[in-house]
Amino acid sequence: MTETIEYLTLALLAVAGLLALVRVGRGGSLPDKVLGADTLILVLASGVAAGAGVTEDTTFLDVLVVVTLLSFAGTITVARYVERRGARA
Amino acid sequence: MRYRVFLAGWLVVVWLALWRDLSLANLVSGVAVATATIFVFPPPGDRGRLIVRPLALLRFFGTALWAIVRANIVVAWEVVTPANQINEGVVAVNLHANHPTVITLVSHAIGLAPGTMVIDVEDQPDGSARMYVHVLHLREIEDVRREVLDLERLALAAVAGRATTEEGAV
Amino acid sequence: MALISALVMLLGAVFTLLATVGLHRFDDVFARMHAAGKASTLGLLLILLGAGLRLTEPGDALKLGVIGVLAVITIPAGVHVIARAAWRAGTELSDATVCDEASQARLDER
Numbered sequence: 188m189t190e191t192i193e194y195l196t197l198a199l200l201a202v203a204g205l206l207a208l209v210r211v212g213r214g215g216s217l218p219d220k221v222l223g224a225d226t227l228i229l230v231l232a233s234g235v236a237a238g239a240g241v242t243e244d245t246t247f248l249d250v251l252v253v254v255t256l257l258s259f260a261g262t263i264t265v266a267r268y269v270e271r272r273g274a275r276a
Numbered sequence: 277m278r279y280r281v282f283l284a285g286w287l288v289v290v291w292l293a294l295w296r297d298l299s300l301a302n303l304v305s306g307v308a309v310a311t312a313t314i315f316v317f318p319p320p321g322d323r324g325r326l327i328v329r330p331l332a333l334l335r336f337f338g339t340a341l342w343a344i345v346r347a348n349i350v351v352a353w354e355v356v357t358p359a360n361q362i363n364e365g366v367v368a369v370n371l372h373a374n375h376p377t378v379i380t381l382v383s384h385a386i387g388l389a390p391g392t393m394v395i396d397v398e399d400q401p402d403g404s405a406r407m408y409v410h411v412l413h414l415r416e417i418e419d420v421r422r423e424v425l426d427l428e429r430l431a432l433a434a435v436a437g438r439a440t441t442e443e444g445a446v
Numbered sequence: 447m448a449l450i451s452a453l454v455m456l457l458g459a460v461f462t463l464l465a466t467v468g469l470h471r472f473d474d475v476f477a478r479m480h481a482a483g484k485a486s487t488l489g490l491l492l493i494l495l496g497a498g499l500r501l502t503e504p505g506d507a508l509k510l511g512v513i514g515v516l517a518v519i520t521i522p523a524g525v526h527v528i529a530r531a532a533w534r535a536g537t538e539l540s541d542a543t544v545c546d547e548a549s550q551a552r553l554d555e556r
Contacts (some may be wrong), residue, residue, distance in 0.1 A: 199459040201474035218532035229470040240497030259520035266531035274535040296505035387522030
């Protein structure tokens with residue numbers, strides 16, 4: 188029972204990641220793609236956290252801290268670029 | 277000065293978390309590294325003195341956390357239901373405060389609350405700040421303004437020690 | 447305990463999935479930001495909570511707590527920065543917009 192739930196969790200996160208990736212590729216304008224990329228990183232972080240919870244292996248939690256901070260810094264940097272460049276795809 | 281101590285404390289917590297082993301040696305080394313970091317990279321001086329009331333600050337954070345729970349129930353409902361009844365709108369709200377920390381706290385709380393998001397903040401020529409809030413379901417403009425000003429009142433009580441916003445610009 | 451942790455994590459995964467479904471369901475970039483920003487924050491927090499129920503060593507729980515605090519601070523701020531950049535770059539609001547006071551100000555500036 189617990190294992191089924193765990194597999195379902197990881198499967199849902201995989202689907203979420205796929206949807207975010209589609210938005211990055213398809214997105215109507217540049218901010219859409221930036222938002223998709225930011226959400227994709229968040230889904231990845233959630234996936235790593237879920238994997239750590241499922242396998243009880245805490246090796247990758249340090250990666251989570253760094254990924255959270257770097258995604259923030261990266262999003263701000265790209266957003267400033269978008270401001271200058273305009274929102275055309 | 278108290279702000280720096282608070283920042284150093286937070287750095288010590290992060291240090292302990294990264295080392296995973298909450299031992300005395302890690303605590304001492306964490307305090308040393310945090311103090312050195314704050315010394316070498318001092319936080320930028322803010323424009324005005326902040327009077328932090330811990331209880332009011334906790335109340336503000338509690339409101340924000342409850343807001344995100346509410347927001348996600350709303351978002352879940354919206355994404356699942358097929359009817360497309362979105363009336364978006366952008367509302368301009370004149371804030372009383374001008375201090376960056378207060379504006380940051382209010383923007384965060386708005387970002388976590390259901391249906392609202394801050395798009396831009398502009399400085400008006402008379403020194404106050406004007407905040408543009410994007411709302412997902414806009415029914416009454418004045419309701420949005422009241423919600424934002426309530427959040428601002430909570431934030432001011434938390435970090436500026438004001439009971440009301442009529443006591444002048446921060 | 448493992449069962450409760452798995453259930454909480456499943457709820458977090460559901461919210462994260464709702465966030466990305468919201469990316470596709472709304473047709474305006476600002477509405478998408480509402481869904482993506484708020485739902486993925488809570489999704490990540492729930493998953494961290496679920497993992498914390500299972501990894502009960504204080505060091506691990508503290509690490510998950512720090513990640514949670516960082517997430518709550520950085521995710522709404524990141525979404526806001528994207529919104530501001532999109533706004534200043536001139537993205538148009540969708541047709542469902544009822545009232546727009548900021549565009550008025552933008553027109554006045556021009």
